[in-house]
Amino acid sequence: xxxxxxxxSDPHFGHKNMAIRRGFNDSYCHxxxxxxxxxxxxxxxxxxxxxxxxxxxxxxxxxLDRLLGNKRVVLGNHDMGNHAxxxxxxxxxxxxxxxLRTKEYGSIFIxxxxxxxxxxxxxxxxxxxxxxHENSVIMQCNNPELPxxxxxxxxxVSAEVLDYVPKTLEQLINND
Numbered sequence: 001x002x003x004x005x006x007x008x009s010d011p012h013f014g015h016k017n018m019a020i021r022r023g024f025n026d027s028y029c030h031x032x033x034x035x036x037x038x039x040x041x042x043x044x045x046x047x048x049x050x051x052x053x054x055x056x057x058x059x060x061x062x063x064l065d066r067l068l069g070n071k072r073v074v075l076g077n078h079d080m081g082n083h084a085x086x087x088x089x090x091x092x093x094x095x096x097x098x099x100l101r102t103k104e105y106g107s108i109f110i111x112x113x114x115x116x117x118x119x120x121x122x123x124x125x126x127x128x129x130x131x132x133h134e135n136s137v138i139m140q141c142n143n144p145e146l147p148x149x150x151x152x153x154x155x156x157v158s159a160e161v162l163d164y165v166p167k168t169l170e171q172l173i174n175n176d
Contacts, residue, residue, distance in 0.1 A: 003043060003069070006166035007157045009051035009112065009130020010076070013063050018056065022160050035066050037164040042069040048166045049098075050091075051130040051157060052076020052112030059083045064090035074098060076112035076131060099124065102169065120153045128155045128172065 011034055012018040019030030042048055046069040053076035054061060061083075064071060071091040073079070079087070088094055098110045107124040109115055113131040120127060155172045 003045035003047060004168055006042060006046060006048040006168055007051065007110070007128055007172065008038075008048065008159055008162055008164075008166040009074075010053040010133065010158045010160075011050065011055075012053055012078070012159075013055050014058055014060050015056040031063060034159065034164050035063065038166060039066075039068050041165055042067070044068055046070065047072060047092075049074065049110055049128075051110060051128065053078040053130065054087065055079075059086055061087050061090040074110055074112055100128075105169065105173070108169075114154055114156075117151070117153075126153055126155060128157055128169075130156065130158045132156050133158050133160060 011031075013031050013034070014027050015030075016027045019025075019027040022030060024030040024033065038048070048067075048069055049072050051074045054064070054073065056078050059080070072093045072095065073087065073091050074095050074097065075081075075084075084094055097115075100108045100110050102108060105126060108126045108128060109119065109124050110128045112129060114129045115127050157167065157172065
């Protein structure tokens with residue numbers, strides 16, 4: 001697979017409550033917006049990593065056929081294992097946690113949930129993840145008097161954080 005590599009997570013297709021939480025009237029409007037935003041930037045030869053929670057424990061993956069490019073999935077907590085036989089017909093591959101090796105940034109873990117910080121201390125420099133439906137992971141300190149700060153080793157690609165647009169690694173690192 002060639003082309004541009006992009007990342008996004010947590011589409012939650014067909015999930016009414018998530019659609020409303022994200023500011024849409026219903027899951028149809030939410031899902032149609034997702035497809036539009038995706039196909040506006042992804043081309044046929046591109047690869048997009050979807051980092052989990054395709055649906056909300058439902059076996060309705062046909063919407064994935066409307067998304068351009070190659071689709072690789074890292075399973076999330078709402079992706080049911082018994083659905084894998086159906087899901088594989090709509091995507092190019094299904095994975096657990098992936099160690100993605102890059103020339104520019106070295107090894108990067110791509111996961112659904114953020115990994116433990118100790119993994120970032122010695123194995124990889126970055127963790128691209130979803131699951132957290134907010135902007136970033138806060139660095140935890142043992143001293144409550146220290147100010148909380150964003151841990152830049154974590155890059156959250158949850159759909160609402162990216163305005164439903166799959167992003168390249170460079171865009172994610174440069175906050176584009």
